[in-house]
Amino acid sequence: xLMVAPHPDDExxxxxxxxxRARRRGVAVRVLIVSxxxxxxxxxxxxxxxxxxxxxxxxxRRELHRIGVTACAIDFLDLPDGDVAAHGGDIRxxxxxxxSMLPGPVLALAPSPRDDHPDHRxxxxxxxxxxxxxxxxxxxxxxxxxxxxxxxxxxxxxxRLAKRHAIRRYRTQTGRITDDPHGFALTAGQIAAFSRxxxxxxxxxx
Ligand SMILES: [Zn+2]
Numbered sequence: 001x002l003m004v005a006p007h008p009d010d011e012x013x014x015x016x017x018x019x020x021r022a023r024r025r026g027v028a029v030r031v032l033i034v035s036x037x038x039x040x041x042x043x044x045x046x047x048x049x050x051x052x053x054x055x056x057x058x059x060x061r062r063e064l065h066r067i068g069v070t071a072c073a074i075d076f077l078d079l080p081d082g083d084v085a086a087h088g089g090d091i092r093x094x095x096x097x098x099x100s101m102l103p104g105p106v107l108a109l110a111p112s113p114r115d116d117h118p119d120h121r122x123x124x125x126x127x128x129x130x131x132x133x134x135x136x137x138x139x140x141x142x143x144x145x146x147x148x149x150x151x152x153x154x155x156x157x158x159x160r161l162a163k164r165h166a167i168r169r170y171r172t173q174t175g176r177i178t179d180d181p182h183g184f185a186l187t188a189g190q191i192a193a194f195s196r197x198x199x200x201x202x203x204x205x206x
Contacts, residue, residue: 001029002098002108004127006084006119008037008060008076009170013194014138015109016067016163017155018201023068031074032098033060034091034123039081040173044180052172053078059170066166085122092126104132112202116141127204136201144193149205152198164195 001022005011011019011031022029037056038049047055061071077094079087099106110127111120120140127135139145155163168174168191175185186194 001027002102002106003029003031004034004095004108004110004123005031005060006034006111006117006123007040007081008033008035008056009167009173010111010120010140011060012063012163012166012170013140014111015199015201016063016166017159017199018109018153019064019069020067020159020162028102029069029073030098030102031060031064031069032094033057033074033076034079034094035081035084035119036076036078037081037172040184041177041180043182044177046179047172047177052177055172056170059172063166063169082119084119088122088126091123092128095126095128099130099133106133108133108135109138109201110135110204112137112139112145112147113205114147115139115145124204129204135204137204139200139202140194143190144196147200147202150200150202152200154198160195160197164191167191167194 003011003015019029036053038053041047041052057076064074075098111124113121113124115121139147173186177183
């Protein structure tokens with residue numbers, strides 16, 4: 001299985017429970033994080049770019065490690081957060097490379113082409129049809145979005161709680177950085193919407 005996440009946290013928002021289930025069954029899971037995540041706080045004096053990028057990587061590695069995905073199964077493409085669309089070729093090349101390392105057929109997850117965030121749409125556009133790869137789209141923005149022709153994977157109460165806790169532990173995205181007036185932080189409502197009772201996966205429609 002492959003999870004393609006535009007930013008370091010989308011992997012958890014999109015498919016925390018599915019990834020955990022796959023690993024419990026012994027399925028190989030690779031994760032590709034497309035952008036460096038530096039766009040969430042561009043003006044924090046205490047969190048310059050290098051520190052923020054490093055910490056966001058650490059958050060992703062730690063949460064994935066808890067559900068059985070080790071650091072060597074995670075690739076960081078480090079494209080500029082907010083400008084992913086200018087690097088479609090890089091994403092397609094990285095996808096080809098990582099898909100070649102997975103024994104097929106592969107379930108591959110990418111953001112929805114209808115996502116509100118342009119980085120997410122750019123990643124969706126790079127998720128091209130390929131033999132042996134079954135692409136599925138997961139919704140992120142707007143939080144709580146429904147997708148047409150989507151299949152819902154109901155979560156157990158335990159899975160839902162684990163997912164909510166995992167999202168909250170991406171502390172750079174949940175309020176830890178307070179000295180950037182334009183900095184990003186998930187609201188309580190968004191966290192609740194992301195920890196809904198099911199994970200949603202849809203056929204890739206373009
Ligand atoms: Zn994102």
